[in-house]
Amino acid sequence: MRRALGFALVLALGCTPDPQPTPGPDPTPDTTGGGEEIAEVIPAEPGAPELTTAVGRGATPEEALTAARQAFREAVLGPWGRDAPVELFDPAHDEVVTEEGAGGHQASIRLERARGEALLAALPQLLPQPGFSSAPLARLQEAAVANFVCDRRQALLADESCERTELEPLLREANEAVRALRLEPLWDGGVPVAAEAGPVRKPAVRLVRDGEPVTAFAGLPLVAEPMAEGEGEAVRGAIDARGLALLEVDLAEPQVVTLDRAGLVPPLGSIFGELRTPLTQRRVDGRRWALVLTGAADPARDAFAAALGTGLRSRGARVRRPLEPRTRRALLDARGRGAALRALADAERGALDVVLVAEVESHFASRMGTRRVWYEATANLKVYSAWTGQPLTELTARANANGIGDERAEAAAREQVAQDLVRQLAAIPALALGSSAARAQADHLRLARR
Structure with missing residues (x-):
């Protein structure tokens, strides 16, 4: 009765019910990322000739390729490789397939088995390895690199022939070697800036223990970033043989300098604790x-x-x-x-x-x-x-x-x-x-x- 009354009201108002849509095929998904830069590693299907495929999406072909190269690093090196300072992509060996869709651009790089085997064989020479003169750190780094290569061979090639080194005793030695290390600005109060000449010394930080410079960690990677988010790009540097790091940064905005953990093969980055210091500037005057x-x-x-x-x-x-x-x-x-x-x-x-x-x-x-x-x-x-x-x-x-x-x-x-x-x-x-x-x-x- 209620259904009939409702139908009668529709007719009385001079309206007809809206026609129901006819089901159609599902729309084709947009695989180009909608203009947002995205890096993704896609596992290969069983029996496929490639090991995996690195895919990047972005608003422009350049952004898509940048994201694909980042994904390519992750495909070979695992999650640590996404931000690691290692370039593995080689246009002479790695083919890029590009597509354009309504939402942007996509670039794909297939990691073929032969190429993957070649990269893994060269990995000990490609990975970042600071020239530590600290013997405990040097021993730990050597073992960590060997273990890392072994892990990646197992992950990509299912290669079980390599043997891993037990790191626990090496980690204990290394933890003692890095005890009480700190970063501090080289220049007291900030980088000195003359009123007309600008900075009179380069921005620099130093590695110290108990206030004294430490020189056993040459090559230790650092990164300087603006204290205010979104104010500029990160700048990378490294501790030199004097225990100093000169950084090419613009101090119009105060910076913070930290350990660049992505520049150390795991687990080296985890043993250094919180290495962090502000980096600012000050005006040269007569008070000093x-x-x-x-x-x-x-x-x-x-x-x-x-x-x-x-x-x-x-x-x-x-x-x-x-x-x-x-x-x-x-x-x-x-x-x-x-x-x-x-x-x-x-x-x-x-x-x-x-x-x-x-x-x-x-x-x-x-x-x-x-x-x-x-x-x-x-x-x-x-x-x-x-x-x-x-x-x-x-x-x-x-x-x-x-x-x-x-x-x-x-x-x-x-x-x-x-x-x-x-x-x-x-x-x-x-x-x-x-x-x-x-x-x-x-x-x-x-x-x-x-």
Whole structure:
């Protein structure tokens, strides 16, 4: 009754029921990936001549081929091979079949048995193998490579003829060898950047243990990536024989440097723990300084140095330890000063930006009564970039002061001239000497965040 009533209502409204669609054939699936870059390994059918097929899909033929080459690595090397820094595809031996569909492009590379056997035979020479001078790491790497090749032969060729090495004792030795390793920036506070010249040293990190450089892991792969996701490409590098890694990165965006585990044959990447360090830049300024005074040491000379240091620290400069006598002598030699400055900057690893070379003289001016004496002091101060060895500016100052006795009067005059030089230094924008240490630290943090 309800069905009849419903039909009558349809007729009364002057409508007819929608015709039901006639079942048809299923639409042909789009195998081109809809423009998204996809890499896939497709196992071969039983009895097929190929071992497997690597398929890549993308919006362009180039993207599809890139994805197919990635899948080809995975087909030969397993899941680790997807991101491993190994290129196995060879256009002379590996044929690429391309297709185009409504959703994009597809590239396929068949891994024939003969080609697979040739690649597996060459695998020990193709796999990444850093030249570790650490004996435990070298032994573990040799065994890991042999086991890896054995595993891949079994997976692809069902070859059971090879024997695997027991890694447990080698892993224990290697774990001890990498104990307490850390990554840290080479340059204290960030890569030094001059206001106009740009970076004055290359971005670099170093491998250390207990604060001392470690040189037994040459070839250890690293990767630098922007701290902010999606801000740039990853840049790869490696630790060298000095325990350093120089990285060709743009530090307009702060980076983070980590161990590139894809660059180590499993299980080597798992034994190093968390190797990670930020990599930023900072502006070169006058807050990281050193003073070199001409002439012999005496109380008046020390008074000038103390007053200059106090004045600079009041404007945000760091507390500075004295330079070694041999270093001071090298910096006082005008002929080799540039090279000595650059070597000092490298040795200080960012703790020093400018070197002040001062020549101070003072002499008796007049006497007031029987005890009070006036002295006049003059100073010439040359400011050098420690990084480039080049002079930045030259300042002069003159002052008069009095005191009880010659020694106090002379020291007072030199203190006055030092305070005048501090005021002149603070007026130079490039030296960025603020009114307080807090402002100096804030400036540094703002630069590091950029």
